[in-house]
Amino acid sequence: MKSAKGKKIGIIGIGNIGTSILRGLLATVDDADARFLINDLRRESLDAFAGEPRVEICESNEELAKKAEIVILAVKPKDVRMVLEPIAPLMTDKLLISVAAGVSTAELERYLGEGKRVIRVMPNIGARVGESVSVLCRGRNAVADDEELADEIFSAIGSVYHMNESDMDVITGLSGSGIAFFAEVIDAMADAGVYEGLPRGSALTIAARTALGAARMILAGDDPATIKAMTASPGGTTIRGLYAMESRAVRAAMMDAVIEATRRSREMNRR
Numbered sequence: 313m314k315s316a317k318g319k320k321i322g323i324i325g326i327g328n329i330g331t332s333i334l335r336g337l338l339a340t341v342d343d344a345d346a347r348f349l350i351n352d353l354r355r356e357s358l359d360a361f362a363g364e365p366r367v368e369i370c371e372s373n374e375e376l377a378k379k380a381e382i383v384i385l386a387v388k389p390k391d392v393r394m395v396l397e398p399i400a401p402l403m404t405d406k407l408l409i410s411v412a413a414g415v416s417t418a419e420l421e422r423y424l425g426e427g428k429r430v431i432r433v434m435p436n437i438g439a440r441v442g443e444s445v446s447v448l449c450r451g452r453n454a455v456a457d458d459e460e461l462a463d464e465i466f467s468a469i470g471s472v473y474h475m476n477e478s479d480m481d482v483i484t485g486l487s488g489s490g491i492a493f494f495a496e497v498i499d500a501m502a503d504a505g506v507y508e509g510l511p512r513g514s515a516l517t518i519a520a521r522t523a524l525g526a527a528r529m530i531l532a533g534d535d536p537a538t539i540k541a542m543t544a545s546p547g548g549t550t551i552r553g554l555y556a557m558e559s560r561a562v563r564a565a566m567m568d569a570v571i572e573a574t575r576r577s578r579e580m581n582r583r
């Protein structure tokens with residue numbers, strides 16, 4: 313990582329996402345001079361990093377904002393305002409990167425005050441295994457270098473895409489929440505394996521690996537329809553299963569899941 317070299321990166325909120333970002337950064341930033349400053353209301357989350365040579369545990373968000381050059385905000389959306397307003401005076405010339413779902417760059421800028429540099433990112437929990445899909449956009453005052461820096465930071469936990477802020481709600485539905493929809497589908501397929509007599513552990517692993525295979529083929533350029541065509545022989549097992557999916561409107565249910573999650577993100581944005 314080039315531009316993060318020697319930087320002081322703060323993370324407020326060491327929960328699911330904050331922890332994954334920190335672990336990803338510790339694993340990928342090989343620079344001994346880089347410093348990671350962390351704070352959270354939960355002492356036990358911070359204590360998990362006690363003794364990490366490059367991690368400094370701060371006693372308050374104010375201390376963190378004073379010391380850091382970049383502040384990553386990873387608290388729940390309802391806590392964003394409460395965190396940002398007290399540190400706003402300390403954020404001059406610093407970059408804020410927020411991962412809070414449904415909190416717009418305009419709202420973040422409002423809490424921080426005139427001229428503050430803000431990047432908004434929608435990662436997903438695949439971050440825990442270095443497979444986050446992170447989509448980012450920049451606020452009115454952030455510059456191209458800020459976007460590049462955010463790209464580098466989030467590359468430490470998976471893949472990064474740059475989009476317009478108007479796309480953030482659908483991204484929240486598709487990848488932020490969407491990873492849970494895939495987990496549900498994999499779990500249901502594993503249940504079917506158990507129903508038919510497989511041990512649960514094997515059924516779950518085989519279902520998950522099958523999903524991975526489909527995902528990798530699509531990413532390698534195979535169209536989903538091609539995968540179907542290559543699998544469904546006339547009168548065979550796959551077409552019978554596809555017929556069962558079609559009669560239960562599985563495609564419509566999956567579309568609805570993403571559309572509803574997108575709607576909810578829009579509602580949250582209207583707060």
Ligand SMILES: NC(=O)c1ccc[n+]([C@@H]2O[C@H](COP(=O)([O-])OP(=O)(O)OC[C@H]3O[C@@H](n4cnc5c(N)ncnc54)[C@H](OP(=O)(O)O)[C@@H]3O)[C@@H](O)[C@H]2O)c1
Pocket residue numbers: 324325326327328329330351352353354357373386387388389391394395411412413414434435436437488
């Ligand atoms: N999890 C996901 O899949 C996902 C995906 C995309 C985006 N996001 C976004 O990422 C953000 C974090 O989500 P998460 O799942 O990581 O949440 P989380 O596990 O609840 O972590 C948030 C942490 O922030 C702490 N916190 C709350 N107020 C604070 C304050 N004033 N100062 C310092 N720390 C404070 C919380 O402590 P308490 O629990 O004591 O309040 C908690 O430990 C959310 O805005 C969410 O929208 C999450």
